[in-house]
Every structure is written in C-alpha cells, then in structure tokens.
Amino acid sequence: MQAVISAALPVFGLIFLGYLCARRAWLGDAALDALNRFVVYLALPAVLFQSMAQITWAELVNPGFLGAFGGGMAATFALSFLLDRTVRGRLTDASIEGMGAAYPNAGFMGLPLCLVAFGPASVPAVVVAMLLTATVLFAISIGIIETDLQATPNWRRTAGFVARALIRNPLVVSPFAGMAFAAFGITLPAPVLHFTTLLGGAASPCALVAIGMFLAQSSGAAKEPRIARAVGRLVGLKLIFQPAITAFLAFRVFDLPTIWAHSALLLSALPIGTGPFMLAQLYGREAAVASRAILISTVLSVVTVSLLIGWFSVR
Template sequence: MLEVANIVLPVFALIALGYAFRRTGIMSAAAITELNRFVVYLALPALTIDIIISSSIEALWQPGFIIAFEIGVAVLFIPVLLFHWMKSKNLARATIDATAASYANTGYIGIPLCLLAFGKESLPPAVIAGILTVSFNFAFSIILMEISSKKGASIGAAFKDLAVSLIKNPLIVSPVIGGIMLASGIHFPGGVTQGIKLLGSAACPCALVATGLFLAQKQETTSALVSIELVLLKLIVQPLIAWFFAYHVFSMPGIWAKTAVILSAMPTGTGPFMLAEMYGKGAGIASRTILLSTIGSVITLFIWLSVL
C-alpha cells in the first residue's frame, strides 16, 4: 500500500502545487497558456520522438492494446452521445458530454503516472494511447462539432479544416517524425538526441503543474448530476471495459495490459473543455467533469494500482 501511495501521491502533489500557485496568485492566468504551450509544442513532442526512436517496430506494434483501449472509449462515447443527444436535442452538447465521459488524460497525467508505476517499459503504450486520444478520438469529436455548427454546410469543408488542424498539431506531427526515423534507420546527431531527451524529461513535471493551473480556474455553475454521471462512467466503467479486453480477450505483454487499464482509468483530459471553448458550448459541464474526475481518480487509481 505504501508503494502505491509513493506512486500516486507525487503525481497529484505536482497537480496540487500548480493549483495552489494559481490560487495564491504566484502564477498568473497567463502561465496556464504559456506552460501548456511549452508542453504541447516542445516537451511532449520531444518525449514522443525520443520514445519512438528508442524502440523497435516489433515492440510498438501491439494491435490488441490499441483495440482494448479504443473499445473502452467507444463503448462509453457512443451510448452517452446518443442518450444525451436524444435528451437535449443538441448534438454539440451531447458531443461535449460524450467526450468528457471517455477522453482520458493520457498525456498530462497518464505518462507521468505510468513512468512512476511501471518504469520506462510502459512509455511506448502510454505514448500510443496518447496519440490515439489526441488524434483519432479528438478528431472524431471535432467532426461531430463541425457537423453540428455548420447545419447543412459542406461536410467536405469540415473535413478539410480538420485535416489542416491535425497537420498543424505537434502531438500528431511528432510521432510521424519518430516513425519515419525508426522505419528508415536515420539517426539524429548525438547532440540533437541529447537535446530531445532534455526537453522530453521536462514533459511530465510541467504537464502535471499545467493541469493544476487549469483546474484552479473558476468553474462555471452547472448541473452537478450530469458531471457526476460522466465521472462515474469515466473512472469506473471505462477501465473495467479495458481490463476485460486486455486480460481476457486479447493477447499482449503484461506491461501493455496493465498500462491499457491504468490509462483508461485516467481522469478526463482537457480535450472536452477545449472543444467547448472552441465552439462556445458546454464549457461548464466539461470543466466540472475534469475537476471532479481528477479529484476522484486519486482514489480509483490507488485501487487499480493495488489490484494490478
């Protein structure tokens, strides 16, 4: 139990530190934007490239892991989307709710926690889950939001806008760069490699502090019942689904199975809030769900790490 506490507590201590620094005014609102930009544009892409070029294609190709993780997302996303859409008659708000119920914080909390819990061997699956989350899963949510916002306008234009935004996303570009280098056998010069490693090592602590800064923002007044529903689905149902498929359906290395479950048990990431802000709908539900799921995950992650 003490061993698990030593894994969980440092992660949430850094989140709490960011929260406290923002609440006390030591770090301003501008720090949220700037630190987040550093993590997204420099630190996490560097960490992603470093992990990929340090691995092998055989080690990274684990289709069972990908399917188990994505089934956990789909089994929540689709029913929540349909139920909330029928209830509210609003596709945009239903998309925000469905994303909040299934969008795991794989990058900012998942990677640091997996590193502490399972060591460097867990970083490749953590990065793959992060790529799936910020590319495929987030892209699907954007498509639904575009369809909702355009209301009969060209869906082709929505896909074009989406493609451009994905191409510009460093979290999408970095694994492509790493994959090309791994497949081609090209290597960076030694000094460049060390620079990438230095940047990558800053990703985990900065991401956790950035999470705390984000959570310290004032929460909009919204229905607590909806957020509680989404949090229960995210923290309890999603990891149970991933556990079933990772351990009882697909064959994969033990470390990959554990990582699939832990990453599925992550609290809601900032994706749904970003969607809500971009389209001006559902920000209150998104931010409250992120806050409550992050607090609740202290307990649920402790339980999962103890069981696994």
C-alpha cells in the first residue's frame, strides 16, 4: 500500500494546490482556461510526439497485450458511451463519458507503480498502455466529438469539416508526426529532445492543478443527483469493470506471460487520468463529472490497487 500512496499523494497534492489557487484567487479568473489550453495545445502534444518518435516496433508489436489492455479499454469505453447515450443522447457528451471510464492514469501513476511491483521489465508494457490511452483513445474520442459538432445534412461536407478539425488538433497531429520520425529511423536531436522533455513534463502537473481549480469553482454541482450518479458509474466502470475484462482477456483469452498479464491488469485498474477533464474543458462541455470522478477514483484506488498488488505477490 505504501507504493500506491506514494504514487497517489502527488496527484492529491497538485489537485489541492489548484483548489487553493482558485479559492485564494492567486492566479486570476482566466487561469483555469489558460492552464487547460497550455496542456492541450503545447505540453501534451510534446509528450505524444516524443513518445511516438522514440518507440520501436518491438515494443509496439505485442498482439496479446494490445488485445488484453486495448480490449478492456475498448469494452469499457463502449459500455460507458452507450449508457450515457441513453441518458443524454449527445454524441459529444457520450464520447467524453466513454473516455472518462476507460482512461487510466498510466503515465503519472502507472510507471512508478509498475516499476515497484514488477521492475524495469514492465516498462515496455507501460509505454504501450500510455500510447493506447493518450493516442488511440484520444483520437477516437475527438473524432466522435468533431463528427457530432460538425454534422451537416451532407455527409461529404461533414467528413470534410471533421477532417479539417482533426488536422488542426495537436493531440491528433503530434503522435503521427512522431510516428513519421520513428518510421524513417530519425533520431531526435538533443536540443529537440530536451525541449519536448521540458515542455511535456508540465502536462500532468498543470492538468491536475486545473482540476483542483475547477473543483473549487463548482462545489455546488456535486450535490446534483444526476452528477452523483454519473460519477459513481464512471468510477465503478474504471475500477471494477475495466480490470475485470482485462483480466479475462489477459489470463483466459491471450494467456499472456506473467509480467505482461500482471502489467496489463495493474494498468487497467488505475484511477481515471486527466484526459476526459481536458476534453470537456476544451469543447466547453460539463466537466463536473470528469473532475470528481478523477478525484474519487484516485482516492478509492489506494485500496483497490493495493489489494491487486497484494494478490500479485501471493499468486
């Protein structure tokens, strides 16, 4: 449990710091939007570009892990998407809710926890999980949102609008730019690598501070029954449903080697990351559900992830 608490404490600390900033008005009224845009347009694209530029095909091509972790993520996204679609009906909101249930905090918590639990041999699994989460899941969610927002009676015109919106979106463009570097065997020059490392290092801290600021500004929304039900649904799907599906796929369907199976299960059991909140803010949708689900799932994961790591040790 100590390892889980050590990984979770910085998350709580940064959220609390953002809460204080908003309550004391240390950063001003426009800080929340500015922080979120900094993450979406600058910091996170730097992370995605660098990660994809440095990836190797040997790390990416593991069909069993892709099937187990990706399958659990896809099933969770689909179920949450359908549940929200029946309640609110809007594709944009359902896409953000689907992402909220399936988006693990693989980078901020996954890497330190996997290193403690399984050692350096688990790093490739963490890298692939981060790429699936921050690249594939982001791209699918953004594609659905843009299709909804750009919809016209003419499907070709809609497709053109969506394509232009995706091309202008740095969260979609940056990983493909990185893939081009990797495909042609181009090594990032040292200054570029240092630049993207510095810029990308601000992504998670700024996003968590922004969540804390949002929580401080919208404390009354948590009392609404609809929001409470949505938060409970997301937390349940993330901490219970996704790891259950991933475990079935990892152990029963793909019969992964122990290190890959355990890594897939642990990464799928992590609390919700900051991505859903950032998308909700970016597209001007309701962010109260995402922000509270991130906080509550992180608190509860101290227990659930500790139990899971304990199970690994006796298995």
